[in-house]
Amino acid sequence: MKKRSIFLVLLLSFGLLVACSGEKTTSNTQEKKEITIGATSGPYSDMVNKAIKPILEKKGYQVKVVEFSDYIQPNLALANGDLDANLFQHKIYMENFAKENNLDLSEVIAVPTAPMGIYSKKFKSLDEVKEGSQIAIPNDPTNAARAFLILQDAGLIKLDPAANPLTVSEKDIKENVKNLQFKPIEAGQLPRAVESVDLAAVPGNFALAAKMNLLDALVLEKMPDQYRNRVVVNTKDLNKQFVKDIKEAVESEEFEKVIDEQFKGFGKPEWMLKRKQ
Numbered sequence: 046m047k048k049r050s051i052f053l054v055l056l057l058s059f060g061l062l063v064a065c066s067g068e069k070t071t072s073n074t075q076e077k078k079e080i081t082i083g084a085t086s087g088p089y090s091d092m093v094n095k096a097i098k099p100i101l102e103k104k105g106y107q108v109k110v111v112e113f114s115d116y117i118q119p120n121l122a123l124a125n126g127d128l129d130a131n132l133f134q135h136k137i138y139m140e141n142f143a144k145e146n147n148l149d150l151s152e153v154i155a156v157p158t159a160p161m162g163i164y165s166k167k168f169k170s171l172d173e174v175k176e177g178s179q180i181a182i183p184n185d186p187t188n189a190a191r192a193f194l195i196l197q198d199a200g201l202i203k204l205d206p207a208a209n210p211l212t213v214s215e216k217d218i219k220e221n222v223k224n225l226q227f228k229p230i231e232a233g234q235l236p237r238a239v240e241s242v243d244l245a246a247v248p249g250n251f252a253l254a255a256k257m258n259l260l261d262a263l264v265l266e267k268m269p270d271q272y273r274n275r276v277v278v279n280t281k282d283l284n285k286q287f288v289k290d291i292k293e294a295v296e297s298e299e300f301e302k303v304i305d306e307q308f309k310g311f312g313k314p315e316w317m318l319k320r321k322q
Contacts, residue, residue, distance in 0.1 A: 076286045081109045083119045083131040088159055088253050088308065089274060093132055096303040100294035106287070123279060124148045130291060132156065135272045137187060137211065151283050153276040154292050155314035157304045159249025161191050162262025163199070164239045171199050171263050177224050178243035184229035189214060192246035195266045201225060211271065249311075259310030268312045 080101070084090040090112045098108045111128065113119045119131040120142050134142070136152060143150045168174055182192040190213045196202045203220035204213050215227055230238055235247040236255035244263075252259060259265065276295065278288050294300060296316075304311060 077129075078105060078287075079107045079109075080129040080287050080291075081111060081127070082291075083111045083113055083122055083128040083133070085116070085119070085133040085250070086112045086114055086254075087250060088311075089132050089250070092156065092304075092308065095307060096300050097132075097291065097294050100297060100299055101290060104290050104294075106290070120146070120148060120150065120277075123150065123277065129282070129287065130276055130278045132274060132276050134277065135274055137271055139275070139277055149280040150277050151280040153278055153283075153288055154295050155270055155273040155275045155316065156295060157308060157311035157313045157317070158268060158273040159253055159259060159308075159310065160265045160268045160312045161188070161195060161246055161248045162252065162259060162265045163192075163195060163244055164247055164252070164257065164262050165244045166239055167243050168263065171201065174201065174223050174225075174244065177226060179226040179228055180244040180246065181228045181230045181235055181238040181242045182246045183232040183235065183248065185232060186212065186214065188232055188246075188248055189229065191248075191266060191268075191272060193218070195246065195264060196225070198267060199264050210269070265310065265312070270315050273312070273314050 082093050082097070084093045090110060093110050098110060101108050111122070113122075113133070116133065116138070119128070119133050120139075122128045123131050124146075130153070135158070136155075139150055139152060142148070163171070163180075180196075183189050190211055193202065193204060193213050193215070194210060197204050201222050202218050202225070203222075205217045205219050208217040225244075228238075228242060232248055233251055235245050236251055236257060239245045239247065239257075247255075247257070247262075249259060252262075276291055282288055301317065304313070
């Protein structure tokens with residue numbers, strides 16, 4: 046009887062171990078179905094809510110969208126696990142922020158992005174711009190470079206061909222056709238500056254936050270893909286199924302249809318333009 050009791054105890058113990066082992070395996074292989082995506086308030090949280098979230102929900106995900114009002118917290122929240130992905134930043138910002146804060150972040154896919162534009166209350170076209178006109182530009186180097194590239198494309202200035210287009214500054218101007226006077230201003234204040242200066246180079250996100258119509262710009266930038274916002278995740282998650290499904294959602298025709306209908310004026314990334322060729 047004693048031997049039989051010992052045998053039963055061993056048998057039950059083995060069964061429990063097998064059950065626990067099976068339970069652990071199931072837990073490890075089960076795909077994540079609840080994801081949290083962070084985005085800055087305005088057009089990019091709208092993009093997640095209107096164009097990405099519905100597609101993911103059809104795939105069986107529960108999606109929570111968290112809105113941020115700054116460009117610091119979304120990456121910190123991603124790195125500490127409060128977010129699974131975020132959408133608010135371009136490639137250059139992501140790489141610099143990750144390096145400065147010792148984070149391991151990776152882009153998933155670029156999305157349509159609100160372009161910077163040259164706006165004016167005084168001129169109806171760039172042909173009307175007068176000699177010595179004052180133009181407000183962003184005071185940070187990255188966005189200032191974008192403004193100078195727009196002005197060059199518009200024929201108002203000529204930049205040193207040897208200058209790096211991602212870092213060009215006023216010192217790289219070789220010819221100032223209209224003798225424009227540059228007034229550096231904090232980017233968030235540029236929509237207000239439209240009222241007080243002759244011209245203003247306003248980043249798209251700030252223009253939209255100020256209820257400006259992107260299509261009212263005298264000219265919109267031909268945005269390099271490095272400046273387009275992208276979905277970003279922790280590098281360790283890059284090959285996980287939920288990340289692949291986010292990418293697939295953005296690549297879908299359903300996503301592009303929402304962009305065409307509700308995000309007019311947003312510049313599309315190269316991958317999206319190429320598939321139409």
